Amino acid sequence: MSGTSGTKNVGEAISGPAVARPRPTAPAVQTPVPAAPGTDLGTHEVTNQPPPLAGFDPLACDPALVDAVEREGAGGALPTLALLGEKVASEEFREHARLANENSPVLRTHDRYGRRIDEVEFHPSWHALMGLSVGWGLHAAPWQAAPGTGAHVARAAGFYLVSQLEQGHCCPISMTYASVPALRHDPALAASFEPGLTARMYQPGLARPGSKTGLLVGMSMTEKQGGSDVRAGSTVATPSDDGTYRLTGHKWFTSAPMNDLFLTLAQAPRGLTCFVLPRVLPDGSRNAIRLQRLKDKLGNRSNASAELEYDDAVGWRLGEEGRGVVTIIEMVSMTRLDCVLGSAGTIRAALSEAAHHVAHRSAFGERLADQP
């Protein structure tokens, strides 16, 4: 076919030669009115069911939270916390929370051409939730604030609020927050990554960390033979001439594997050591971190957790050789503090649901809330 006269270019072949067409006029945009659910079902009428819980004010309903924020020196953050609370209680974000959990992330190890990509696809609602929390600064943003400004208290209150909305996405948010004290063991690494970690910009997708405005961090410790007992780790780190290390081994439970950087434990010549592994190397190539499969978890379903292997993956040492636990424990313990906030938020969400239910449901002629 090549060289035949009159060959059309691809655009022409699809759309034909350019002709003047009348321009369509844009219709006026109206706000759609959602259809009300049907209550007369023919066989019976739906009554005595509560309306969906949305549109309440989680700060106004929670004077203990407001008191705590003021008492701990973060009262100035209450107006922005109220805006976050509005989102948390909105129909829009409650629907995002449902969708992100009903559409679990999917692992793509290879692209359609057989090339290795090791990526995880998420539902758009996951990205909406991440955008909300990063945009507010619930990830590492408080580390940028001057001491004594209440930034960490305000962030704790915000984390407690979003935990009432959706817990899975709180995992990468928490790990990113927690990574900064550990990263500061190496001022050079901290200087290169902290601006990206503290930026209020959610930028999903694998890319060279230096080319991204916003970064997220995970932690990779648990192996098949040891979870609590991380010293049983068998991943080996071999020093390279350029000062980096090459890691070979596996991890059995690494959450949020699409994050940009991972703090990882491996056995270096002088013992268990902490390393920083970027998913993408400075030259733009993918680090040899192979995602094997995703965990089929009981809860935390919106969030991906991966089993992975390092096949000569490149890592930068963080802290001294043999002091891996001492280094990474700074990150681990901060995530455990967030587990307390997250658990408190989850309990609060359950209480809100229960209070709403008993306010609208009747039994034996009285609202449940009015029953003894």
Ligand SMILES: Cc1cc2nc3c(=O)[nH]c(=O)nc-3n(C[C@H](O)[C@H](O)[C@H](O)COP(=O)(O)OP(=O)(O)OC[C@H]3O[C@@H](n4cnc5c(N)ncnc54)[C@H](O)[C@@H]3O)c2cc1C
């Ligand atoms: C949702 C989710 C996300 C996770 N994300 C990550 C992640 O991002 N990165 C990561 O590295 N890991 C992750 N993990 C793994 C997690 O950190 C480990 O499961 C955890 O450390 C426990 O290890 P294990 O499951 O091997 O249990 P084991 O260590 O085998 O413990 C089994 C039981 O024994 C108890 N036990 C252990 N040691 C002692 C002791 N000395 N005395 C008394 N009792 C003891 C434990 O409390 C537990 O009840 C995740 C797990 C879950 C469920």
